[in-house]
Amino acid sequence: MSTTVSHLDKVKDGPWSGGKSPWNLEYGKIMMWFFLVSDAFTFSAFLVYYGAQKFAQPSWIDADKVFQSIPGIAESGQPLVFVGIMTFILIMSSVTMVLAVDAGHRNKKDEVVKWMLWTVLGGLCFLGCQAIEWSHLHHQGFWFGRNPATGLTEQSAIVEALQPYFTKEISYTAALQFANLFFTITGFHGLHVTIGVTLNIIVLSMTLNNTFERRGTYLMVEKVGLYWHFVDLVWVFVFTFFYLI
Amino acid sequence: MSNHDHIVNHDADAHEGGMDKKRIWSVFFILLALTALEFLIALGFVHHWGILQKGMFVNVVYIILTLAKAYYIVAFFMHLKFEKSGFIICCSTVFLFIIYFIVLLLVEGEFLRDAMTHQAIFPHQ
Numbered sequence: 001m002s003t004t005v006s007h008l009d010k011v012k013d014g015p016w017s018g019g020k021s022p023w024n025l026e027y028g029k030i031m032m033w034f035f036l037v038s039d040a041f042t043f044s045a046f047l048v049y050y051g052a053q054k055f056a057q058p059s060w061i062d063a064d065k066v067f068q069s070i071p072g073i074a075e076s077g078q079p080l081v082f083v084g085i086m087t088f089i090l091i092m093s094s095v096t097m098v099l100a101v102d103a104g105h106r107n108k109k110d111e112v113v114k115w116m117l118w119t120v121l122g123g124l125c126f127l128g129c130q131a132i133e134w135s136h137l138h139h140q141g142f143w144f145g146r147n148p149a150t151g152l153t154e155q156s157a158i159v160e161a162l163q164p165y166f167t168k169e170i171s172y173t174a175a176l177q178f179a180n181l182f183f184t185i186t187g188f189h190g191l192h193v194t195i196g197v198t199l200n201i202i203v204l205s206m207t208l209n210n211t212f213e214r215r216g217t218y219l220m221v222e223k224v225g226l227y228w229h230f231v232d233l234v235w236v237f238v239f240t241f242f243y244l245i
Numbered sequence: 246m247s248n249h250d251h252i253v254n255h256d257a258d259a260h261e262g263g264m265d266k267k268r269i270w271s272v273f274f275i276l277l278a279l280t281a282l283e284f285l286i287a288l289g290f291v292h293h294w295g296i297l298q299k300g301m302f303v304n305v306v307y308i309i310l311t312l313a314k315a316y317y318i319v320a321f322f323m324h325l326k327f328e329k330s331g332f333i334i335c336c337s338t339v340f341l342f343i344i345y346f347i348v349l350l351l352v353e354g355e356f357l358r359d360a361m362t363h364q365a366i367f368p369h370q
Binding site: 056084225230236237 | 264265266269270273276277283284287288292304307310311315318319322323328329331332336339342343346347350351353354355357358361362
């Protein structure tokens with residue numbers, strides 16, 4: 001009798017041979033990742049469409065001339081400063097989120113609570129800034145389906161209304177498309193931030209209720225953290241394509 | 246947590262390998278520096294000193310910086326770098342479709358721009 005095991009009978013022990021999780025990840029976390037990948041597709045579609053519109057129009061609005069105020073400090077002449085503050089707030093709240101996840105790994109409830117509170121606060125600050133930005137733009141005359149020249153009939157009045165926002169020749173269509181896409185995309189992002197803040201508050205109260213302590217794992221903080229970082233990631237792209245380029 | 250020897254033990258604790266407080270803050274400072282660089286280009290070089298013009302070159306620089314930031318957020322904050330390679334491939338290769346989509350819409354956009362500048366929209370009026 002031969003004692004050598006034939007090649008076929010050998011027990012397979014690779015990651016995909018069954019019996020263990022091949023990615024070594026918890027199910028909910030994988031599902032969160034897959035959701036985020038699909039959500040990234042949605043945002044990509046929005047931003048790619050924005051880029052295509054901008055590319056297709058002979059003239060486009062100058063972002064530096066639309067966004068140039070710092071609420072409460074300067075009415076005009078300061079492009080990028082306010083949105084820079086918003087970007088900083090969001091990156092900062094992303095960092096506090098990682099610190100919360102890190103504290104969760106070490107099962108330190110107090111630290112998780114502290115960092116989650118900072119994250120919620122950062123999210124709320126960002127939403128506040130976005131509300132200011134929206135109302136400012138609305139005051140200038142931009143809204144869904146509307147730009148500062150909407151409703152004007154005289155040629156000179158239209159030129160006067162749109163001239164401040166263009167460096168090249170003015171374009172009614174471009175201003176309208178810009179307004180629609182700006183409010184749609186930042187609105188969709190703002191919706192994500194709102195959901196993110198809500199999830200963070202839920203996780204924070206679950207932490208305070210000792211739910212995770214009883215469960216023995218702070219994995220839920222990690223999953224919500226993934227979502228929160230994704231919101232930050234989308235903002236990085238929105239910032240580049242709306243404000244810089 | 247103090248896994249400093251860079252041989253991350255994936256089987257034991259794949260979720261905990263790699264990110265400690267020091268690393269988190271260093272990633273934060275990288276993100277901050279990249280953002281600051283974008284501001285330096287936009288406000289300093291383009292707006293204030295006028296060394297660079299708005300156009301293809303600065304746009305490419307902005308996009309590269311943005312992708313670098315995206316890499317740091319996804320790889321370190323979202324911890325993807327420390328997951329199994331199969332999972333990394335699974336979540337990242339699908340974005341080839343986005344690259345294809347960008348190319349498609351740029352081609353389409355160029356056609357439209359050409360059509361709208363050189364051809365009358367209502368030829369019979």
